[in-house]
Amino acid sequence: MLAEVGFISTWLSIALAVYAAAAAAIGHYRxxxxxxxxxxxxxxxxxxxxxVSVGTLLVALITEQYQLAYVWSVSNPSMPMVYRVTALWGSxxxxxxxxxxxxxxxxxLSVATNWRSNYRLxxxxxxxxxxxxxxxxxxxxxxxxxxARYWVAGADVLQSALQPAGTAAPALxxxxxxxxxxxxxxxxxxxxxxxxxxxxxxxxFLVPCAFAFAALATGDLSTQWIKAxxxxxxxxxxxxxxxxxxxxxxxxxxxxxxxYWGWDPVENAAFLPWLIGTxxxxxxxxxxxxxxxxxxxxxxxxxxFSAVIFGTFATRSGLVESVHxxxxxxxxxxxxxxxxxxxxxxxxxxxxxxxxxxxxxxxxMTGILSRESLFLLNNFIFIALxxxxxxxxxxxxxxxxxxFDTKITLGAEYFLNVTPPLFLALFVLMGVAPLAGWGVxxxxxxxxxxxxPLLLSIAxxxxxxxxxxxxxxxxxxxxxVALAGWVAAYETxxxxxxxQFNLGEGVLTALGALARRNPxxxxxxxxxxxxxxxxxxxxxxxxYQRETQATLPVGGEVSxxxxxLRYAGFEGGQIAEDGRIMDIAIVExxxxxxxxxxxxxxxxxxxxxxxxxxxxxxAAHSTLENDVYLxxxxxxxxxxxxxxxxxxxxxxxxxVWWGALVLIAGMAVGLYPTVTPETSxxxxxxxxxxxxxxxx
Amino acid sequence: xxxxxxxxxxxxxxxxGIAHAQTDSPRTVTADEVNAIAKELYCPVCENITLDTCxxxxxxxxxxxxxxxxxAGLSSQAIxxxxxxxxxxxxxxxxxxxxxxxxxxxxxxxxxxxxxFVLLSVYRGARRRPQxxxxxxxxxxxxxxxxxxxxRIERDIxx
Numbered sequence: 023m024l025a026e027v028g029f030i031s032t033w034l035s036i037a038l039a040v041y042a043a044a045a046a047a048i049g050h051y052r053x054x055x056x057x058x059x060x061x062x063x064x065x066x067x068x069x070x071x072x073x074v075s076v077g078t079l080l081v082a083l084i085t086e087q088y089q090l091a092y093v094w095s096v097s098n099p100s101m102p103m104v105y106r107v108t109a110l111w112g113s114x115x116x117x118x119x120x121x122x123x124x125x126x127x128x129x130x131l132s133v134a135t136n137w138r139s140n141y142r143l144x145x146x147x148x149x150x151x152x153x154x155x156x157x158x159x160x161x162x163x164x165x166x167x168x169x170a171r172y173w174v175a176g177a178d179v180l181q182s183a184l185q186p187a188g189t190a191a192p193a194l195x196x197x198x199x200x201x202x203x204x205x206x207x208x209x210x211x212x213x214x215x216x217x218x219x220x221x222x223x224x225x226x227f228l229v230p231c232a233f234a235f236a237a238l239a240t241g242d243l244s245t246q247w248i249k250a251x252x253x254x255x256x257x258x259x260x261x262x263x264x265x266x267x268x269x270x271x272x273x274x275x276x277x278x279x280x281x282y283w284g285w286d287p288v289e290n291a292a293f294l295p296w297l298i299g300t301x302x303x304x305x306x307x308x309x310x311x312x313x314x315x316x317x318x319x320x321x322x323x324x325x326x327f328s329a330v331i332f333g334t335f336a337t338r339s340g341l342v343e344s345v346h347x348x349x350x351x352x353x354x355x356x357x358x359x360x361x362x363x364x365x366x367x368x369x370x371x372x373x374x375x376x377x378x379x380x381x382x383x384x385x386x387m388t389g390i391l392s393r394e395s396l397f398l399l400n401n402f403i404f405i406a407l408x409x410x411x412x413x414x415x416x417x418x419x420x421x422x423x424x425x426f427d428t429k430i431t432l433g434a435e436y437f438l439n440v441t442p443p444l445f446l447a448l449f450v451l452m453g454v455a456p457l458a459g460w461g462v463x464x465x466x467x468x469x470x471x472x473x474x475p476l477l478l479s480i481a482x483x484x485x486x487x488x489x490x491x492x493x494x495x496x497x498x499x500x501x502x503v504a505l506a507g508w509v510a511a512y513e514t515x516x517x518x519x520x521x522q523f524n525l526g527e528g529v530l531t532a533l534g535a536l537a538r539r540n541p542x543x544x545x546x547x548x549x550x551x552x553x554x555x556x557x558x559x560x561x562x563x564x565x566y567q568r569e570t571q572a573t574l575p576v577g578g579e580v581s582x583x584x585x586x587l588r589y590a591g592f593e594g595g596q597i598a599e600d601g602r603i604m605d606i607a608i609v610e611x612x613x614x615x616x617x618x619x620x621x622x623x624x625x626x627x628x629x630x631x632x633x634x635x636x637x638x639x640x641a642a643h644s645t646l647e648n649d650v651y652l653x654x655x656x657x658x659x660x661x662x663x664x665x666x667x668x669x670x671x672x673x674x675x676x677x678v679w680w681g682a683l684v685l686i687a688g689m690a691v692g693l694y695p696t697v698t699p700e701t702s703x704x705x706x707x708x709x710x711x712x713x714x715x716x717x718x
Numbered sequence: 719x720x721x722x723x724x725x726x727x728x729x730x731x732x733x734x735g736i737a738h739a740q741t742d743s744p745r746t747v748t749a750d751e752v753n754a755i756a757k758e759l760y761c762p763v764c765e766n767i768t769l770d771t772c773x774x775x776x777x778x779x780x781x782x783x784x785x786x787x788x789x790a791g792l793s794s795q796a797i798x799x800x801x802x803x804x805x806x807x808x809x810x811x812x813x814x815x816x817x818x819x820x821x822x823x824x825x826x827x828x829x830x831x832x833x834x835f836v837l838l839s840v841y842r843g844a845r846r847r848p849q850x851x852x853x854x855x856x857x858x859x860x861x862x863x864x865x866x867x868x869x870r871i872e873r874d875i876x877x
Contacts, residue, residue, distance in 0.1 A: 418822045
């Protein structure tokens with residue numbers, strides 16, 4: 023019954039999406055508002071229908087309906103409830119359904135919140151959103167039907183949502199005893215929230231792109247489309263960023279290589295839209311403030327959404343193999359065709375409007391040293407990063423295979439050569455641009471604003487030298503990154519001081535008032551500080567990571583970077599609730615002869631898994647200074663006397679995770695609605711008698 | 719006495735022989751040395767996973783092979799070259815083949831330079847005075863809101 027409900031509601035959502043797009047088109051072009059209203063209602067129904075589909079699959083997972091092929095392939099009776107729920111996005115079909123549901127949710131919410139204020143744009147917003155939602159849902163049902171069930175016909179096993187003639191349902195006992203269970207790599211807290219956040223980020227960019235499409239199609243090319251979609255862009259950007267950070271955390275905890283970012287093509291596929299999206303978020307400020315870069319902003323949001331679809335295609339089609347990607351699938355070609363169609367259509371619209379003169383700027387660029395030109399430079403660096411990352415991840419490997427008949431890999435060596443100078447240039451701009459004014463600025467003004475942050479940055483670098491970080495190039499990196507943070511902090515401090523001096527407010531009151539009056543500026547500063555903290559964490563953990571590998575007898579010790587690790591014992595064959603068998607080593611961590619903690623690195627074995635059935639689970643002693651990260655690689659199966667360990671010291675790595683929290687806080691402030699300054703209280707104005715007399 | 723001399727000669731020969739045998743025997747290679755090279759090589763089977771972290775049995779064998787090659791006195795570059803010869807350029811982070819290496823490393827800079835050219839044209843375009851006469855030169859976010867308007871009207875009434 024569940025399969026039928028899910029199957030029907032999903033097909034219904036496709037029909038409704040098609041109807042919504044068609045009705046919106048009729049409503050707009052025939053000027054019949056009733057059709058537009060009907061389209062809006064259909065958008066809500068698409069969301070409702072897909073909610074039923076997702077709910078159905080979720081219920082099937084929770085209630086162990088193993089006759090559904092999807093449920094059988096991603097769960098088994100021993101799995102705890104939390105992983106039953108997260109199995110919804112644990113494989114291609116479920117995650118694609120979840121993706122479609124999110125698209126419909128964003129569509130419904132954006133239409134509901136903009137219906138009155140942006141009615142003119144609504145028909146085209148609906149057309150864009152529903153065409154894409156309909157396409158992805160159709161792709162889902164056509165290629166990866168999550169409601170397909172197993173049917174037995176003699177010795178053959180068939181998969182179909184509806185029962186084919188001459189078949190019978192297989193015995194449930196046989197299905198539950200052979201159910202595969204979730205890929206062990208996905209049984210981690212990071213995987214509980216990393217995919218939804220990433221999807222929120224990806225799908226979130228649908229809204230600004232739909233508004234851009236509507237603006238291009240209707241010719242309403244004022245800043246209205248940007249104002250209507252700015253919050254959506256910000257939310258999408260932050261969720262995408264958090265998804266990336268959490269993905270890094272998952273890799274750090276689960277993949278067992280001591281790092282969090284491997285420049286893997288699939289990781290990079292999610293990073294690419296973030297890069298362009300960041301450029302876009304900066305660039306739209308210029309259009310809002312000065313009415314400039316209209317074509318450029320259109321191009322950036324199109325590129326961002328195009329990168330989203332390309333990233334999805336790369337991850338789901340099997341274009342690249344990775345621990346992050348889904349299995350090879352037939353959805354590749356249709357998705358590529360969709361990516362091309364959407365991108366091509368939007369580019370044609372931009373070119374058309376540009377040639378017709380509808381995207382001309384309201385103001386000319388007045389000087390090289392202005393905030394708008396510095397933002398343009400910032401955009402250029404983001405684009406350069408995009409090019410470098412895209413080339414390394416997809417361009418070079420695909421072209422070499424096509425034209426040189428050989429496959430190549432561009433790994434960390436390539437990325438760590440090409441990208442650091444670009445990132446540092448971005449941090450320089452992050453420090454300088456907030457000090458430049460709109461229109462034109464003087465070097466002197468910027469220079470004066472930089473003096474205190476520069477001194478603080480020098481002090482920060484001295485602090486790192488004292489910590490033992492003494493490589494000149496990394497010290498330069500620390501200095502530049504810190505400068506960007508100190509500029510943001512110092513500008514906020516100055517504003518707080520001004521309020522304290524003029525209004526007698528306390529620090530917190532002044533901070534709160536500033537955030538309420540100009541949430542974008544102070545939210546932006548806080549976001550910058552978050553990025554700076556992440557940047558320092560990345561430099562420290564990349565440049566100063568230390569590692570060693572040692573085989574130790576029980577009681578044996580290995581030392582690294584001032585830490586001593588003692589192999590204290592072994593607990594083999596521990597059975598967890600979900601049926602996994604855990605082999606755990608017990609290792610004591612000492613520093614200066616003092617016991618700091620006892621770590622339990624382990625190897626988990628999943629007896630029911632047929633494909634990948636073991637996982638190396640790292641253990642770490644975490645402080646703000648560093649992580650002592652320990653992996654159990656091997657051990658003597660019989661005596662358990664000897665075990666092989668890999669030890670990493672990862673300096674400042676926790677700043678990466680803490681910085682992400684600051685980033686969220688910055689976004690929260692940035693999203694706060696701007697408070698219009700209150701009008702001054704009504705004053706009683708005395709009539710000026712002299713004037714009155716004089717006038718008489 | 720002669721026998722004693724013979725004994726000393728034999729002992730000396732034995733010591734020299736042992737010393738010689740020791741210099742010929744493979745040197746001790748640490749796991750860290752193996753990992754340092756394996757870190758720069760990619761698993762020929764599993765894409766995009768470096769050889770030092772790959773958990774497959776095949777990669778265990780390849781790491782052992784690196785150990786043997788180090789023990790035999792091969793340099794790090796010679797070992798990498800050997801892997802490239804056997805499995806192709808995909809096993810290294812940047813290709814060894816000169817043409818592919820140039821293609822890989824130079825192209826992004828060429829593309830970025832082209833991007834710079836585009837940026838310059840955007841900048842030049844933006845420097846030109848817009849053709850459309852703009853009446854309202856105030857930034858968009860300074861457009862009076864209803865509250866502003868109401869406040870202004872109230873002020874006017876007060877006068």
